[in-house]
Amino acid sequence: MxxxxxxxxxxxxxxxxxxxxxxxxxxxxxxxxxxxVRTDTVTSTRLVATLDDGSEATVGRGSDPVLGHTQSFLPALAHADTAARHVMLTTWLAEAGLDPADVQELRTERVRRVVDPATLTWSETVEDVAWEGDLAAAGELRSLLRAVSALLRRLDAALVxxxxxxxxxxxxxxxxxxxxxxxxxxxxxxxxxxxxxxxxxxxxxxxxxxxxxxxxxxxxxxxxxxxxxxxxxxxxxxxxxxxxxxxxxxxxxxxxxxxxxxxxxxxxxxxxxxxxxxxxxxxxxxxxxxxxxxxxxxxxxxxxxxxxxxxxxxxxxxxxxxxxxxxxxxxxxxxxxxxxxxxxxxxxxxxxxxxxxxxxxxxxxxxxxxxxxxxxxxxxxxxxxxxxxxxxxxxxxxxxxxxxxxxxxxxxxxxxxxxxxxxxxxxxxxxxxxxxxxxxxxxxxxxxxxxxxxxxxxxxxx
Structure with missing residues (x-):
């Protein structure tokens, strides 16, 4: 076998x-x-678009199959080459329903959000803006190995x-x-x-x-x-x-x-x-x-x-x-x-x-x-x-x-x-x-x- x-x-x-x-x-x-371990603090990266009228829109959030699923690529935006960055941004803008011609500026923000446990309201702070183990061996190793070996033999016999x-x-x-x-x-x-x-x-x-x-x-x-x-x-x-x-x-x-x-x-x-x-x-x-x-x-x-x-x-x-x-x-x-x-x-x-x-x-x-x-x-x-x-x-x-x-x-x-x-x-x-x-x-x-x-x-x- x-x-x-x-x-x-x-x-x-x-x-x-x-x-x-x-x-x-x-x-x-x-x-x-x-x-x-989760706490009351969440840190994430978000893409923000500044539009022609001066308003701002956050891009790439939610459950959209593209927007919601690819947000982990946001930190890599700062290090991407020009062609790749262009494709990434135009894809996100198109899925968000934003015309690139209406966008004046884009930026990625590292955001720290904290929730008040009493009111469950979130406060957030923009931290920065960027385009940015050992095995411990127990004693009695030999007897442990013997026991493990015997167990493995029993498991092997049961398998086949x-x-x-x-x-x-x-x-x-x-x-x-x-x-x-x-x-x-x-x-x-x-x-x-x-x-x-x-x-x-x-x-x-x-x-x-x-x-x-x-x-x-x-x-x-x-x-x-x-x-x-x-x-x-x-x-x-x-x-x-x-x-x-x-x-x-x-x-x-x-x-x-x-x-x-x-x-x-x-x-x-x-x-x-x-x-x-x-x-x-x-x-x-x-x-x-x-x-x-x-x-x-x-x-x-x-x-x-x-x-x-x-x-x-x-x-x-x-x-x-x-x-x-x-x-x-x-x-x-x-x-x-x-x-x-x-x-x-x-x-x-x-x-x-x-x-x-x-x-x-x-x-x-x-x-x-x-x-x-x-x-x-x-x-x-x-x-x-x-x-x-x-x-x-x-x-x-x-x-x-x-x-x-x-x-x-x-x-x-x-x-x-x-x-x-x-x-x-x-x-x-x-x-x-x-x-x-x-x-x-x-x-x-x-x-x-x-x-x-x-x-x-x-x-x-x-």
């Missing part, structure tokens, strides 16, 4: 290396989600143990449905509105020239959806999964290459990576109408390692998000006012009243922060024990739902990824409601599914 080990340990090693090195290089990430065919088949199907949902529900042609000067090239396909034409983006989207269809119809499931995964990787990477590193699709893509190398069994004859197929009790190491690799990747990512909070913010991230300021500065879909109410409540922000941190750091423990996987998925859904309610940030793809892995690995076969066996003319027991989970087979440790 060299492939199983190489794919699983290679993926986990890359995730951990990115976390230690603090690297955000799509699709690798250190997962520094809300890991910095045989597994039922139904789990890897269910996982592939659920993940590709998630990819299809993400591919179909976004207007990817908006990427074409972002010129190369407003595109960050520090990602896997950063060498691609830009801007990418809208028809090309649409073609990639259609190809990805075609890959989803190939998996669901079982015509070419392995190639179809790779096609859908690759299409979402490219489109989501291009979407996040305009200044702000986005994580929304990253968990699903990272969890799905081991499945690119998996040998997924075919459906039984009852679903294909052809002779042959699988017996319900059939198990094989080639079917066991992909779901376990997905569990390991999922646990690693959530653990990293918690470790980054603890490493960057320390215990103050929980006990201090960081969460309260995150809430006060958020844009809830339910308006500021909800977030201010929670932020001003005694202890409640710290409870929210502590609960999130505890859930993320304990993810490997939850996912290692099958009965705990469903409660973990429910807790994660509640956490990401609260992030949307309080902060207006949609991490539904993360919750759906967790449910895909949990439903494929954490639900006993007897709960599925499917018949799993039938005797053929030769007396051999065959799978007789009413759906995909019908070939889940007997329980096996995952």
């Amino acid at each position: 060299r492939l199983a080990r190489r794919v699983t340990y290679g993926t986990l090693s890359m995730l951990l290396a990115a976390g230690v090195a603090q690297v955000d290089f799509w699709p690798l990430s250190a997962y520094k989600l809300f890991s910095g 143990a045989p597994g039922p065919a139904g789990r890897v088949l269910a996982l592939q199907t659920l993940l590709v449905l998630l990819f299809g949902l993400r591919l179909a529900t976004r207007d990817w042609t908006l990427i074409a509105h972002r010129p190369p000067e407003l595109t960050e090239h520090l990602w896997l396909l950063g060498w691609l020239p830009g801007p990418i034409p809208a028809p090309v983006l649409t073609a990639v989207q259609i190809a990805g959806l075609a890959g989803v269809a190939l998996v669901l119809t079982r015509r070419a499931p392995r190639a179809g999964f790779a096609l859908a995964w690759g299409a979402l990787l490219v489109l989501a990477g291009l979407w996040g290459a305009s200044g702000k590193f986005t994580h929304n699709d990253l968990l699903g893509l990272t969890v799905g990576f081991p499945l690119l190398f998996a040998r997924v069994p075919d459906l039984p004859p009852d679903l294909r109408g052809v002779p042959g197929g699988l017996a319900a009790e059939d198990q094989h190491p080639a079917w066991g390692w992909p779901p376990r690799a997905a569990l390991g990747v999922l646990a690693c990512v959530y653990f990293l998000t918690g470790a980054q909070k603890l490493g960057n913010g320390g215990i103050d991230w929980v006990l201090g006012d960081s969460m309260a300021w995150i809430l006060r500065q958020a844009e809830s879909p339910f308006g500021p009243g909800l977030t201010h109410l929670v932020a001003d409540a005694p202890v409640l922000p710290s409870l929210l922060a502590g609960g999130a941190l505890a859930l993320e750091l304990s993810a490997p423990l939850w996912l290692a024990w099958r009965p705990a996987r469903l409660p973990f998925a429910a807790a994660v859904t509640l956490m990401h739902g609260s992030i949307w309610a309080f902060l207006g940030i949609d991490y539904s793809a993360w919750a759906l990824t967790v449910w895909a892995v949990v439903l494929a690995t954490g639900v006993p076969a007897r709960w599925s409601g499917f018949s799993t066996s039938r005797r053929t003319a030769t007396g051999r027991r065959r799978a007789t599914p009413a759906g995909i989970a019908g070939i889940a087979g007997p329980e096996h440790a995952t």
Whole structure:
């Protein structure tokens, strides 16, 4: 099972290396989600235009796909060459609805904003105007290494143990449905509105020239959806999964290459990576109408390692998000006012009243922060024990739902990824409601599914 080990340990090693090195290089990430400590002070850079009539307008703020997504390029404006600066400024002005002919002067300001906790009113000061880690080794290293080595041997043995065919088949199907949902529900042609000067090239396909034409983006989207269809119809499931995964990787990477590193699709893509190398069994004859197929009790190491690799990747990512909070913010991230300021500065879909109410409540922000941190750091423990996987998925859904309610940030793809892995690995076969066996003319027991989970087979440790 060299492939199983190489794919699983290679993926986990890359995730951990990115976390230690603090690297955000799509699709690798250190997962520094809300890991910095928030206070009552916010410092940012803004672009201000002085118009012919003497009035001033701030450019590049808000949720516009171009204006709101490329503001991180503002500090680089002072160091850009003349041609690049011209493209950047004209793009921002056009998206803001300002005619460059009406603009007398442009400047970038470094602004320090402070909020009064009593009145929640902001005061701001322009600071300037510009066109401007160690490992501590514990004692008893040898015995520690022995314990770690023994644990790794046990994990390795569990990884390559045989597994039922139904789990890897269910996982592939659920993940590709998630990819299809993400591919179909976004207007990817908006990427074409972002010129190369407003595109960050520090990602896997950063060498691609830009801007990418809208028809090309649409073609990639259609190809990805075609890959989803190939998996669901079982015509070419392995190639179809790779096609859908690759299409979402490219489109989501291009979407996040305009200044702000986005994580929304990253968990699903990272969890799905081991499945690119998996040998997924075919459906039984009852679903294909052809002779042959699988017996319900059939198990094989080639079917066991992909779901376990997905569990390991999922646990690693959530653990990293918690470790980054603890490493960057320390215990103050929980006990201090960081969460309260995150809430006060958020844009809830339910308006500021909800977030201010929670932020001003005694202890409640710290409870929210502590609960999130505890859930993320304990993810490997939850996912290692099958009965705990469903409660973990429910807790994660509640956490990401609260992030949307309080902060207006949609991490539904993360919750759906967790449910895909949990439903494929954490639900006993007897709960599925499917018949799993039938005797053929030769007396051999065959799978007789009413759906995909019908070939889940007997329980096996995952």
